[in-house]
Amino acid sequence: MKTAIIGSGFIGRAWAISFARAGHAVHLWDRDSEAGRRACGYIAGVLFDLQHNDLLNGQTPDIVLGRIAVADNLEDAVAEADHVQENTPEVLDTKIEIFKRLDAVVAPSAVVASSTSALLPSAFTESLKHRARCLVVHPINPPYLVPAAEVVPAPWTSAETVERTRAFLVSAGHAPLVMKRELDGFIxxxxxxxxxxxxxxxxxxxxxxxxxxxxxxxxxxxxxxxxxxxxxxxxxxxxxxxxxxxxxxxxxxxxxxxxxxxxxxxxxxxxxxxxxxxxxxLPADALQDRQVWRDRRLMALAAHKKKAAEEFEE
Missing domain, CATH: 1.10.1040.10 (N-(1-d-carboxylethyl)-l-norvaline Dehydrogenase; domain 2)
Structure with missing residues (x-):
C-alpha cells in the first residue's frame, strides 16, 4: 500500500516511521525541499532505538528506511497513494489551501486525512469536490510509540472512508478512537x-x-x-x-x-x-535531551506492554 506524508516535521516523520514499519511504501513531501531529507536522517536514528527495543516487528532499520522516499513535488508524493496524511501547521488558511491542492491531485479513491489537533475537519473540507473521503486522524506524538489515534469525520465524511481508515490504522498497529461526529478537542x-x-x-x-x-x-x-x-x-x-x-x-x-x-x-x-x-x-538547555529520554522510556514501556499482552493474553 502506498502512503503519502504531507509535511515532514515532528508529526509527519513520526507517521512515516509508523507506516513504513507496518510495511507500507511512504512518500514524504514538504514545502521546504530539504525538510524531507532531514526527516530521513532523524528517522534513521530512531529506527536503531526501536530495533534495540524489539519494536520493528523483526525487521532491520535498513528495511524500514528503504520504504521511505522523498518526493520532489506534491503530485509525485500522492500519485497512486491509498492514504494521504497531511501534517501542515495548525493554521486554518493553510489547511484550506493544502486540502484544495490535495483534492485536485489525489486519486478520488484515496483517503485524505489531517493530523490536526485543534481544527474541526468541517472547517477546511466543506468546499471540496471529494470531501466525502476527508477526515481527521489525530495521533498522540510520537505515533510509532503511542498507538492511539483519533478518527474524526466531518458531517459529510462517508461511512466507507471512516471504516477504511479504521482498518488501515489497525493494520499499522494503531488503536483507533472512532468518533461518531466532530467536536472541539476531539476525545x-x-x-x-x-x-x-x-x-x-x-x-x-x-x-x-x-x-x-x-x-x-x-x-x-x-x-x-x-x-x-x-x-x-x-x-x-x-x-x-x-x-x-x-x-x-x-x-x-x-x-x-x-x-x-x-x-x-x-x-x-x-x-x-x-x-x-x-x-x-530541568534547565531549558536540557529540554531536547529530556525529550530523547522520554521517547526511550516510551520505547521501553511499549516493549513491556507488548510482552505483557502476550504473557497475560489480553
Whole structure:
C-alpha cells in the first residue's frame, strides 16, 4: 500500500516511521525541499532505538528506511497513494489551501486525512469536490510509540472512508478512537484538558506544587492508566463494578465539581510559578535531551506492554 506524508516535521516523520514499519511504501513531501531529507536522517536514528527495543516487528532499520522516499513535488508524493496524511501547521488558511491542492491531485479513491489537533475537519473540507473521503486522524506524538489515534469525520465524511481508515490504522498497529461526529478537542485533548485545568488550579491556588501534581500522575494514576482507561479503572475499583462505584463515590465528585467551575489563566501569574519550578528541575538547555529520554522510556514501556499482552493474553 502506498502512503503519502504531507509535511515532514515532528508529526509527519513520526507517521512515516509508523507506516513504513507496518510495511507500507511512504512518500514524504514538504514545502521546504530539504525538510524531507532531514526527516530521513532523524528517522534513521530512531529506527536503531526501536530495533534495540524489539519494536520493528523483526525487521532491520535498513528495511524500514528503504520504504521511505522523498518526493520532489506534491503530485509525485500522492500519485497512486491509498492514504494521504497531511501534517501542515495548525493554521486554518493553510489547511484550506493544502486540502484544495490535495483534492485536485489525489486519486478520488484515496483517503485524505489531517493530523490536526485543534481544527474541526468541517472547517477546511466543506468546499471540496471529494470531501466525502476527508477526515481527521489525530495521533498522540510520537505515533510509532503511542498507538492511539483519533478518527474524526466531518458531517459529510462517508461511512466507507471512516471504516477504511479504521482498518488501515489497525493494520499499522494503531488503536483507533472512532468518533461518531466532530467536536472541539476531539476525545484526547478534552480528557487531557480537564486534567490540565485542575493541575493549574491546584498550583495557582496554593494547594500543591508542580512536582506534587506530576508525582500524583506519574507514580499514581498513570500506572493504571498505562494499560486501562477510566471506565475500566472504576469498573474494577468497586466490588459490584461500575454501577457500584458510581453509587458509592458519585457524591464525592459531585461536591468537587462545584469547586472547579472556574479556570485560571495558564499564561497568567501561575505560569511564572510553573515555569520556575520546571526550570529548577530541568534547565531549558536540557529540554531536547529530556525529550530523547522520554521517547526511550516510551520505547521501553511499549516493549513491556507488548510482552505483557502476550504473557497475560489480553
Amino acid at each position: 484526547m485533548n478534552r480528557m487531557q484538558g480537564a486534567l490540565l485545568e485542575e493541575a493549574f488550579r491546584l498550583v495557582a491556588e496554593g494547594y500543591a506544587s508542580v512536582e506534587d501534581v506530576d508525582t500524583g500522575i506519574r507514580e499514581g494514576l498513570a500506572l493504571r492508566w498505562s494499560f486501562m482507561g477510566p471506565f475500566e479503572t472504576i469498573d474494577l475499583n468497586a466490588p459490584g463494578g461500575v454501577r457500584d462505584y458510581a453509587e458509592r463515590y458519585q457524591k464525592i465528585y459531585e461536591r468537587i465539581f462545584a469547586q472547579v467551575q472556574h479556570r485560571v489563566d495558564w499564561a497568567g501569574a501561575v505560569m511564572d510559578r510553573v515555569e520556575a519550578e520546571r526550570r529548577a528541575r
